[in-house]
Each structure stands twice: as C-alpha cells, then as structure tokens.
Amino acid sequence: MGNRAYNFNAGPAALPLEVLEQAQQEFVDFRGIGMSIMEISHRSAQYEQVHQETQNLLKELFNIPQGYKVLFLTGGASTQFAMVPMNFLQPGSVGAYSLSGAWADKAIKEAKLFGETVIAASSKEQKYMRMPDLSNLSLPENTAYLHVTSNETIEGSQLQSYPDTGNIPLIADMSSDILSRQVDVSKFGMIYAGAQKNLGPSGVTVVIVREDMLEKANQSVPTMLRYDTHVKNDSLYNTPPSYSIYMINLVLQWIKRQGGLDVLSKINRDKTSLIYDTIDNSAGFYKGCVDVDSRSIMNITFRLQTEELEKQFAKESEQQGFVGLKGHRSVGGLRASTYNAVPYESCKALADFMNDFSKRNG
Structure with a gap:
C-alpha cells in the first residue's frame, strides 16, 4: 500500500491501515458466516457479540467507571446539540455553555430553542484563538448542566483540563479528541463524540451517559430523541449503524494493540x-x-x-x-x-x- 496519501483530513479522517485491511478481509465473509456484517440482522448472535464487545472495549480503554452507559446513536454531534437540552434542560433551569469556537456556538444556538441558556465563559473576544478560562466559574444555582467543547476542530484549540462542577453535571462534546488522551470520565455527567475523527467512520455517535442523569430527564420528548429509550434497549431500539459500530470495534482493538x-x-x-x-x-x-x-x-x-x-x-x-x-x-x-x-x-x-x-x- 505504498501509494497511500498523507491524510490530514479533519473528518471523515484517517483510519489505521491495518484496520482497513482487516475490514477488507472480512468484508464479504464475516468470521466465517458466509455473509458480510452489513447483511446480517442486528438481532443476530453474531452482531450482538460485536455490539457488546465494542461497548466493553470502550469501557476498558477509556476507564469508564460503573454507573455509566455506552450508547451508539446516529445524527452526529449536531443532533446531540439538540438532544442534550431536550432531555436535560428543565423548565426553570438554565443550560450553561462555554463558548469556545464554532462548534460550541452551534450547540448554544440549538439549546436556545428549548430553554434558557447562559454563557459561563467565552473566548469570543479573542476570536476563539484560545480556550475560555474555566478555573473560576460562577454558575447560577438553577444550572441544569455545563456544556464544554473539548477541542475546537475549526480553530485548532483544545481544553488542557476540565473544571470541577460539583453537583452540576458536566457535559462534553469530545468529537475531535476522544481517546487521544486519558481523561477522568467520573467528572462528567455525559460525553458524546461523532466517530469520524478518532473512533471510526461517519454514521455513528458514541454517547457515554451517567445513569443518574436519566432520572431527571424530560419525559415529553419524542421516543427516538430520549436517552432512556436507547439505554433501555441497549442502543438496539431501531436498526443501528452496524457496520460503523463494527469499524469502531476494529479501531478500539487497534488502540489496545498500541x-x-x-x-x-x-x-x-x-x-x-x-x-x-x-x-x-x-x-x-x-x-x-x-x-x-x-x-x-x-x-x-x-x-x-x-x-x-x-x-x-x-x-x-x-x-x-x-x-x-x-x-x-x-x-x-x-x-x-x-x-x-x-x-x-x-x-x-x-x-x-x-x-x-x-x-x-x-
């Protein structure tokens, strides 16, 4: 494969060559079943094994503690921008946001459609050429959550540490840097990430949500847009993006081998x-x-x-x-x-x- 390009795309992005080669080998005949994994039922034993294995690998590599659920959803981080306030922004509460760049700005615009928001910290005046200072936050008592963007893909900035928010859930969009370094997952109420940068191909979004978050989630939300729907059904409420999840499985195995x-x-x-x-x-x-x-x-x-x-x-x-x-x-x-x-x-x-x-x- 000497003609491989030097791939610096921002997303969809480079995948490990050995992962692509393994997927190529298994493309037509997955593990000897005579079919591609794209052709089999998401209720089959063969797919469910991949599904569970992928969840377990992510928990292992990311040191996800007990009390968290791993979900495989669709719609990218852009859908999460709306799902977060739909589920967690209750009447009488506010969603707090760190305004760090283009992607954080999009998340805030979506949240404003569903409730009150506040800008807890901002680097807009610096044209987003640095991350906002999160060291001395003063959040309103009725704050439902603090949302941060860990890495701004467009501007090229990254949080170097995360704030301690106490009893206020910390929610992070980690689409650009998940699994690039270890973080203390126990600090977060929820983490989400589009797969197409560090996890695999486009088509699947990983959500890591603390179970107690679901107890206070809004119930008057369409079924497919409720996190508890996907938790109760182990991300199998509807047909999942099975091939993309399989590819995440191979990438996680590669990370483990590294x-x-x-x-x-x-x-x-x-x-x-x-x-x-x-x-x-x-x-x-x-x-x-x-x-x-x-x-x-x-x-x-x-x-x-x-x-x-x-x-x-x-x-x-x-x-x-x-x-x-x-x-x-x-x-x-x-x-x-x-x-x-x-x-x-x-x-x-x-x-x-x-x-x-x-x-x-x-």
Whole structure:
C-alpha cells in the first residue's frame, strides 16, 4: 500500500491501515458466516457479540467507571446539540455553555430553542484563538448542566483540563479528541463524540451517559430523541449503524494493540510537536493561529504571510500527496488534523515539506 496519501483530513479522517485491511478481509465473509456484517440482522448472535464487545472495549480503554452507559446513536454531534437540552434542560433551569469556537456556538444556538441558556465563559473576544478560562466559574444555582467543547476542530484549540462542577453535571462534546488522551470520565455527567475523527467512520455517535442523569430527564420528548429509550434497549431500539459500530470495534482493538491511551497520548504529542516546532522555528514564515497554552494535539492551524502563499502551499502539498491541509472555509488558512490514526511518518513528511517550502519561498 505504498501509494497511500498523507491524510490530514479533519473528518471523515484517517483510519489505521491495518484496520482497513482487516475490514477488507472480512468484508464479504464475516468470521466465517458466509455473509458480510452489513447483511446480517442486528438481532443476530453474531452482531450482538460485536455490539457488546465494542461497548466493553470502550469501557476498558477509556476507564469508564460503573454507573455509566455506552450508547451508539446516529445524527452526529449536531443532533446531540439538540438532544442534550431536550432531555436535560428543565423548565426553570438554565443550560450553561462555554463558548469556545464554532462548534460550541452551534450547540448554544440549538439549546436556545428549548430553554434558557447562559454563557459561563467565552473566548469570543479573542476570536476563539484560545480556550475560555474555566478555573473560576460562577454558575447560577438553577444550572441544569455545563456544556464544554473539548477541542475546537475549526480553530485548532483544545481544553488542557476540565473544571470541577460539583453537583452540576458536566457535559462534553469530545468529537475531535476522544481517546487521544486519558481523561477522568467520573467528572462528567455525559460525553458524546461523532466517530469520524478518532473512533471510526461517519454514521455513528458514541454517547457515554451517567445513569443518574436519566432520572431527571424530560419525559415529553419524542421516543427516538430520549436517552432512556436507547439505554433501555441497549442502543438496539431501531436498526443501528452496524457496520460503523463494527469499524469502531476494529479501531478500539487497534488502540489496545498500541498500548492504550497513555501510549497513544505520547505518540500524539511527539508527532504534533514535529509540526508545531516547524512553525515556531520558522522565523515568522509560519504563524500558529492559537495561543500556545490552548494548542490542540488533534488540529494544528497555521497561517502564512499572504493568502497567495497559502494557496501555493496548498497546491504544492497536494502535488506531493498531502490531503486535507486547507483550513476550514469559515476561517481560511491551513490546518493539519493529526488524529490517532495519522502516522508519525506522515507528520514527519509534512514537517519536512514545510521546511523545504519555507526555504524556497522565505
């Protein structure tokens, strides 16, 4: 597979090559049953084994404590933006949000459709080029939850630590950095993440919800949009995205073979440092967008001195086999997404290309 691209797409994103090869081998005949896993019933013993195995692997690798349920839902994080307030924003309470970037802003806009919201912290005045300070929050007594976005994919910022919210449930959108590092899951009332960055292909959303959250959830919500529906039915209330869940299973097995999250976290920091060091040592040719103490290890955003140079960089990088380096259309610039499955060698190749480009154009 020597013709594999250097894939820095922001999502859907790179998947481990050995995972793709295993899926290829099992595509037509899954574990000797004479059918693809896409062809079998989600009520079959073969699929239910994969379903349970995937939940158990996630619990093991992410150190999910007792009292939490793992759900496989559809609709991406964008649906979760609405499901969270629909289920947990009771009349007379407020949903508190950290406004950290484009994705947090979308979550807030959805919440406002269902109840009162407050901005607990914001970095909007800094143009989202850093994460909001969550160290001295003052939340209203009637706060139903605090919602944070752990990593802003578009801007390239990442929370370095999480606040202690006491009795107020902490809810996190971890779509961009789940399983890139270990976190204390017991701090959270709920975590959710679209799969298409670190977990697998698009089509499935992982939700990790603390069971006591369900006791105070709204009941006047459509059946499919209630978390307790999916908890009671083990994410099998309707036909699940079975192939995407199977792919998550293979990715989780791959993570386990790498040595788990402690090993992956070190690899992620090492490979990301290659690119950040290139930016910082370029004598101003490259400029990192985000404040150093908020930099993401998943999405590296940077600019060049002119937009013309950025266009030239994008064009030449594509010719050299690099994919996905253009910044999001809403902010421009350049972005390298270095998710778990992006190899160290790809980041080394990008750093080398960046050094060569600066020498030729500096």
